[in-house]
Amino acid sequence: MNIGFLAMSGVRAHDSRLLELGLTLPGFVDRSRVIASLPSLGLLLLAACTPASHHLRYFEAESDHCIPPEVYHCDLVAISTFSAQVFEAYRVADCLRAAGVKVAMGGLHVSVCPDEAAQHADYVVVGEGESVWPAVVASAQAGAKPRIFRAADFPPVCMQTLPIPRYDLLGDRPYNRFTVQTSRGCPWRCDFCASTVMLSRHYRKRPVDGIVRDIRAVQRLRHNAFIEFADDNTFVDKSWGRDLCRALTPLRIKWFTETDISVAEDDVLLHAMRKAGCRQILVGLESPASCELDGLEMRRNVKARWAQHYTQALRNIQSHGITVNGCFILGLDTHTPEIFQHVLDFAMEVPLFEVQITVLTAFPGTPLYSRLLRENRILEPQRWDLCTLFDVNFQPRNMSPQQLREGLYWLGERLYDAECTRMRRSAFFRMRRVGRSRAIRHSGPTAAPRTG
Numbered sequence: 001m002n003i004g005f006l007a008m009s010g011v012r013a014h015d016s017r018l019l020e021l022g023l024t025l026p027g028f029v030d031r032s033r034v035i036a037s038l039p040s041l042g043l044l045l046l047a048a049c050t051p052a053s054h055h056l057r058y059f060e061a062e063s064d065h066c067i068p069p070e071v072y073h074c075d076l077v078a079i080s081t082f083s084a085q086v087f088e089a090y091r092v093a094d095c096l097r098a099a100g101v102k103v104a105m106g107g108l109h110v111s112v113c114p115d116e117a118a119q120h121a122d123y124v125v126v127g128e129g130e131s132v133w134p135a136v137v138a139s140a141q142a143g144a145k146p147r148i149f150r151a152a153d154f155p156p157v158c159m160q161t162l163p164i165p166r167y168d169l170l171g172d173r174p175y176n177r178f179t180v181q182t183s184r185g186c187p188w189r190c191d192f193c194a195s196t197v198m199l200s201r202h203y204r205k206r207p208v209d210g211i212v213r214d215i216r217a218v219q220r221l222r223h224n225a226f227i228e229f230a231d232d233n234t235f236v237d238k239s240w241g242r243d244l245c246r247a248l249t250p251l252r253i254k255w256f257t258e259t260d261i262s263v264a265e266d267d268v269l270l271h272a273m274r275k276a277g278c279r280q281i282l283v284g285l286e287s288p289a290s291c292e293l294d295g296l297e298m299r300r301n302v303k304a305r306w307a308q309h310y311t312q313a314l315r316n317i318q319s320h321g322i323t324v325n326g327c328f329i330l331g332l333d334t335h336t337p338e339i340f341q342h343v344l345d346f347a348m349e350v351p352l353f354e355v356q357i358t359v360l361t362a363f364p365g366t367p368l369y370s371r372l373l374r375e376n377r378i379l380e381p382q383r384w385d386l387c388t389l390f391d392v393n394f395q396p397r398n399m400s401p402q403q404l405r406e407g408l409y410w411l412g413e414r415l416y417d418a419e420c421t422r423m424r425r426s427a428f429f430r431m432r433r434v435g436r437s438r439a440i441r442h443s444g445p446t447a448a449p450r451t452g
């Protein structure tokens with residue numbers, strides 16, 4: 001069969017004022033650059049799990065959501081879904097099926113709303129795709145009737161034997177960043193999280209040599225590619241993290257990842273990360289003050305505990321030459337209209353090199369969504385297209401939805417203002433110079449200063 005893998009990348013936001021301000025994730029990002037910058041790792045992994053007898057192609061829907069005409073020449077098309085684009089994905093699936101093409105859908109959104117997806121796709125997959133996908137392909141080939149496949153009914157995906165994602169299918173598209181996964185899931189349970197926890201509850205790490213193998217595959221395609229680890233929380237296990245960094249160092253790559261603030265406790269790891277090419281980590285701080293975070297992480301309340309030491313921890317990470325992209329969620333139940341000024345003050349005081357502000361978003365399948373629905377606080381239930389992290393679709397506890405929107409604009413205009421950004425960043429470079437001279441003094445006159 002001819003099998004197509006169709007990614008619907010790009011960023012989404014509907015709030016017209018935000019669009020006017022050019023505010024996207026994180027800060028000011030050029031929309032088209034983002035679209036071109038990350039291919040769908042999930043689809044490339046599925047491609048790698050496809051039996052060899054089939055002919056495979058990877059496609060990207062364009063920024064106007066038009067799909068390349070060649071997609072219609074496929075016998076089976078795999079579409080990956082996030083909530084924000086799922087209605088677009090359903091429209092595309094309906095058109096393809098009307099033209100006689102079989103459609104399979106999977107990903108974070110349909111994994112929690114499979115019955116909804118089954119109205120638009122022949123085959124819907126709940127959960128991780130690797131073990132299930134060959135059965136989906138076989139069903140399509142046999143012309144089997146539509147059905148929902150559940151990953152739980154197949155052998156669990158083994159992190160030791162994940163195949164190399166088929167980066168080679170990407171052809172000449174101008175990607176400048178590639179994703180590689182080092183781990184799946186997160187040991188913590190934040191009530192709003194709609195990430196890998198939608199697929200599997202377990203936190204799993206990959207063997208270091210498999211990660212190195214995948215990065216080498218990317219390097220064969222683009223020598224100087226920037227790597228983004230598509231992880232939820234990379235450095236949970238510090239000892240494995242140090243091994244990983246040691247293995248990454250000779251590859252001479254630059255990379256970015258998402259991890260929790262506990263990396264700040266391990267200077268050896270931070271040193272190894274910088275040496276291995278880590279340029280930035282994204283940390284979900286969520287709110288500056290501990291009392292605002294009480295109960296948000298439902299297992300051990302770790303976010304509330306960590307927040308007591310946020311400033312010191314963030315400064316320590318940045319003193320190692322690793323910039324932090326600190327993420328804040330606006331509109332938590334503990335937030336009053338004062339929160340916008342607090343976040344601004346905190347970001348300037350640390351100071352944070354990069355800041356991401358988003359509004360509390362109730363993704364389907366999360367404890368947050370169930371709670372807000374129960375409390376009758378979702379403004380437009382099932383408006384999945386508003387799950388962009390920028391569009392307010394709930395009634396905040398201590399302010400009006402409009403106050404939250406206005407607060408987001410107000411904070412965004414200030415945080416991303418050129419002067420503010422310059423101040424936040426120049427403080428990082430100053431701190432870095434001090435850190436470096438301290439390192440030289442400590443290691444004696446023979447040590448060479450680190451560069452870059």
Ligand code: B12
Pocket residue numbers: 007008009010011012013025034035038039040041042043045046078079080081082083084085104105106107108109125127128129130133136179181193194195196198199230231232258363387388389390
């Ligand atoms: C990389 C990334 C992006 C890239 C996506 C590139 C792409 N085309 O995939 C870019 C930068 C474009 C992006 C944009 C956005 N993103 Co984003 N992104 C991520 C990130 C960091 C990693 C995703 C990833 O690669 N995972 C690894 C792969 C292997 O997993 P996977 O895709 O889920 O695939 C597996 C299964 O789902 C399944 N599967 C997937 N597709 C299919 C299809 C079939 C047919 C089958 C059988 C199986 C299957 O099999 C795969 C292997 O097991 C996650 C956060 C995170 N840490 O996970 C956020 C995340 C996915 N993004 C999120 C959001 C909100 C957005 C935006 C809406 C932000 C915005 N306002 O624009 C946009 C929307 C994008 C869109 N077009 O819909 C949310 C989504 C939540 C949700 N449930 O919908 C996440 C979880 C982050 C968060 N804050 O919660 N994002």
